[in-house]
Amino acid sequence: MRFINREEELKTLKEEYQKEGSSFVIIYGRRRTGKTTLIKRFIEGKKAIYFLANLQSLDIQIEEFKSIAYDILKDEIILSIKDLKSVFKYISNKTNKQKLIIVIDEFQYLADVDNSIPSLFQSIWDEILKDKNIMLILCGSLIGLMHKFALSYKSPLYGRRTSQIHLTPLSFPNFKKFFNINDVSKLIEYYAVLGGVPRYIEFFDESKDIYDNIKSKILYKNSYLYEEPNFILKDEVKHPITYFSILQVIAQGEHKIGNIASKLNIQTHNLTSFIEKLIELDILKRVVPITEENPAKSKKGLYYIKDNFFNFWFRYVFPNKSYLEIENYDYVLNKIKLDFHIYTSFVFEQVVLESIHLLNIPFDYQKIGRYWDKDVEIDIMAIKDDQALIGECKYWNKPVGIEVLNDLKQKSNYLKSYKIKYYALFSKSGFADNLRDLAKKDESIILIDLKESTL
Incomplete structure (x- = not known):
């Protein structure tokens, strides 16, 4: 994945690394935004243990972590230690003048396998790492679980972090750096479909027009992007049907909560918890008029899908799944062509808001x-x-x-x-x-x- 415009985030990590003593950074954000790429760039040339957590048993993952730590520190005693806290204690005593970085990527999986993990890491930090020359980085993609396990007031880790980085999709001025295209209108069309998620951007072929890319990279049922929002949402929420319905209604142009509820035949007060969850997951945003003195209490709030790719998918792909599953791609593409200029005109307003500082x-x-x-x-x-x-x-x-x-x-x-x-x-x-x-x-x-x- 190309590394573009994460200077502010790199600066934060470098400042934490250069601090005297320990530091504890939490990096979070939705999938494909480049969190691992950011970490990889940051730890280049530094002494670092990088571990990617998964859904295997905790015992298996501890063995994998010990093996990686041994590869970095070249100390066989690490391999004989049984429990994770003792591993961290031994490693912490091996540090010298060069700060050691320990990265646990996809931390939410580790905590999901064993719900005692947040408390264990609280103990590891409080009793072992906070007074050592170590930088601990916990990184995660499932925003809901990262809030639960690492960021919320109820988490045992609350108040321990010395910094946090919420990695969001790229804005338009940085999105366009991925392409060798001078035509701003073409770039806006690309942005209207892909949004600012770096992983998605890599799929489009700039030598082809927008509709060829949409057909081959999104509509084809075996393409990577065809089911992407489906996979992400089902990882984040237990009962996705209502969430999918809400997002489809918003993508098709309803932004007032009363109108959304009416379209879905749901009482407004029953919709609130779903809306709040989608905001927490960084999928929806609430917008109020700029002149509102108290935005949180404003009754003029409108709800929009934050990410252009999700917006595009719920506007054009999700409602047309029946046609796409039987490979009637051209029919759906023609429907998109009839509406795409209107859709892009709304994204144009977003582009102006994101670029006006230039x-x-x-x-x-x-x-x-x-x-x-x-x-x-x-x-x-x-x-x-x-x-x-x-x-x-x-x-x-x-x-x-x-x-x-x-x-x-x-x-x-x-x-x-x-x-x-x-x-x-x-x-x-x-x-x-x-x-x-x-x-x-x-x-x-x-x-x-x-x-x-x-x-």
Whole structure:
């Protein structure tokens, strides 16, 4: 897996490593985001014991861990020690001036095999490692189990970590570094399908168009990505049927919890626990208008699937499984073609939000997001004190005209508390000449053309 833009995470690991004494880092995030690749890059050239946990019996895994420790430390006594705590105690006494790194990858599997493991590692840390020249890294992919075993207040390990890294999918500015493509529109199409998970990105062939890639890499029932969300969700939740139904409804355009509940014929209060679980698993996000003073208590929350690939899969693949299982790929692909431009236009708004910090905005904004109420909806809004950037995204196949600017200014009249307003238009296909001429004379108008921008 290519290693792109994990500088901040590497910096955290290096700082923990350079600390005097011990450190205890928890790395977590959903599968395929590059956690193991990050660890591999970090431990290069360092003294490190790396162990990948699995679902074998604890005794077998202890033997495997001892064997790996022996390979690194070249001390046969390690092989004769019986229990895991004693192994760690012996290893800790072998450290010298060079810090030893001990990595337990897929830690949640070890804890799932034996539920005493979190308490055992609490004891190992408190009684042995915390005063030694050792860096302990626990890494895991099943977010629900990592919360339960390592991060939650109820976990025996709570409060022990010196740092944690939540590895999330790449944003668009870093996603595009995987490709040798200058056409931003094509990159947005790829991003709309794949999202920012590095493992998924590797499957697409940039020499082919988007639909060839979708057909061969996602729709074919033997392709790697065909069942990927299915596998991930079934690992995370015990009763996936309701979760799948919720995600399908959201992917098809329902974002208010009341509307989602109505579509599923479920009482809203019975839906809440499922929604909260999907948020905990980093699959859903709750979005509120940027101007809300207390987002957690806002009644305007909307729910979106965080990952573009999951969104694409639940919009196009999951509802069409019956056709795909009998290899009617072209029928499903044609359905996608009819809707894909609409789907991508929503992702375009996401791309702008993720990339706007790269642009020359007239003021240093404090918050950025979207705005909506019963009267108006604004795609992009950045604010600071009495200043506001108000933006509209148009993923059209024709230039944006001056009427779009006029409509945006009309919307801005609802935002009474901002005295200084800037108007930003983001266009896939450029702008009409009269709009460009007006922007040259008026510094409050910002035009971003995909064909010319650095998004």
